[in-house]
Amino acid sequence: MPGRQRPVVMATGLTTGLAFAMSLAGCSGAPSTNDPVLKIGAIPDQNPEKLNRLYGSLSDELSESLDVDVRYVPVSNYAAAVSAFRSGSLDLVWFGGLTGVQARLQTPGARVLAQRDIDAKFTSVFIANGASGLRPITSADQLVQLKGRRLAFGSESSTSGRLMPQYFLGENGVTMGDLAGGGPGFSGSHDATIAVVQSGTYEVGALNEQVWRSNVDEGRVDPSKVAVIWRTPPYVDYHWVARPDLDERFGEGFTDRVQKALLSLTPSTERGALVLDLFGAESFIPAQNEDYNKIEAVGRQLGKVR
Template identity: 80%
Template structure:
């Protein structure tokens, strides 16, 4: 039996030499040939099938209007999306309010290009499990009745699912330690927040009003078990953010052309209709960095921006 082993050793040696060689060659020969590809990404707040359809349509649209290759890079984590944008792995990203500010502070020169019509006055909803005995609130100061309740947020970096709800709670005298268990729970996503509140694991939850509405419209919410008890005042949220080096890489005025392409999306064209429908908006509107100074202040206040 040992007699058969020698060839094995020789093969091993041969392969390892070959491997070493080829990995050295492989590394240098696959240097990014992708300089002329615009990499777009988004924070994860949609279901995958929808995201894939959405970004396929958008890529086609940008290809048509900008005559440039567009690649959609899915990122499943808010912080990872911010870091990918800072490190240049993503050129154009659909960020939430908080993540957009984080990304912009880490990437000097990055510019806000556009937001949806609904983003200028975005809201969150507070929902409660029917068995919790919580009644709809008419004025914000009644939020104090949430003291001592089990409360669920979505993702820890979500503007509508965490930051702004926490801010409004604080405005009305409820700190996180006032909640049952000494702090909120984090379900990970808006949909999951509905599920954990509906199941009764948590008594109350806060999430993106748009996601809530679409869940209601699709009949995925049991109105016997879970109801909206409060809607927050409006704030600015999602937006498109572009890296500062786009003009240098794709030619003078490229950032402006991307902005125009986004703003001119219209429900009258077939592709435009698809994109806007998937984004849940009628159109994109211009937005500037300074629109998000309120979000930045809130982020700093709550320690999410350092």
């Protein structure tokens, strides 16, 4: 029956044709160079539109000042970013405090290059829903009143949205088992923490103060429903970490050049101003591996660093 074979013949022809066309398009479309590409990535806690602008501008800036191809690789999961860094899929990553420590422990020789001016003294805030009846806390030992409350963290690997708040709770006698439901909830992000506390699903939440402030400034928070009850003592957080093999792949002294390029970003140039503004900083300042020893100790204590 020839009628039956026709669709098969047609499908074969179609796919072969398509494959051929794609191969032509593919050959002409993709740049095939063997030059090494500097792959930068970030633990994202920004909206994607902002991230794309942020890393687009930063890639251009670094590409120009370092004279290499720079590519931004989006990663949306903390553990994935750490693994990608270890495996060499990312060369230069904007890590949070905890994830940076995890990444360096798994990638011996990796180096902390820089942090923002605000990262040296970073803070988290505890926010509470008005209906919870919780009053602002004046000294840390009053954190015990959070026992038996429904509490939300952000992402499980977040330094400001989980690790440090949990640490300060523990220091003041509140273990995770003391919370309502036998443990904290995880909203997934700082913005989502605000949403679940504001809605009343959770009574208390802990998040990055920088994100809280920008939400307040943009009017995305209803002050009648949710308010800050406590601010943590300062700790170090976000930082740039570079893989150990950059000098080997891009030439002697390349890691230092990257550090210099980051530190020399100033608001005086148009692109520099844009990048710094998007990062929410005045400038980048130098940072060392040792700056994060305290975070590592806290991470070990809470079982997030093994």
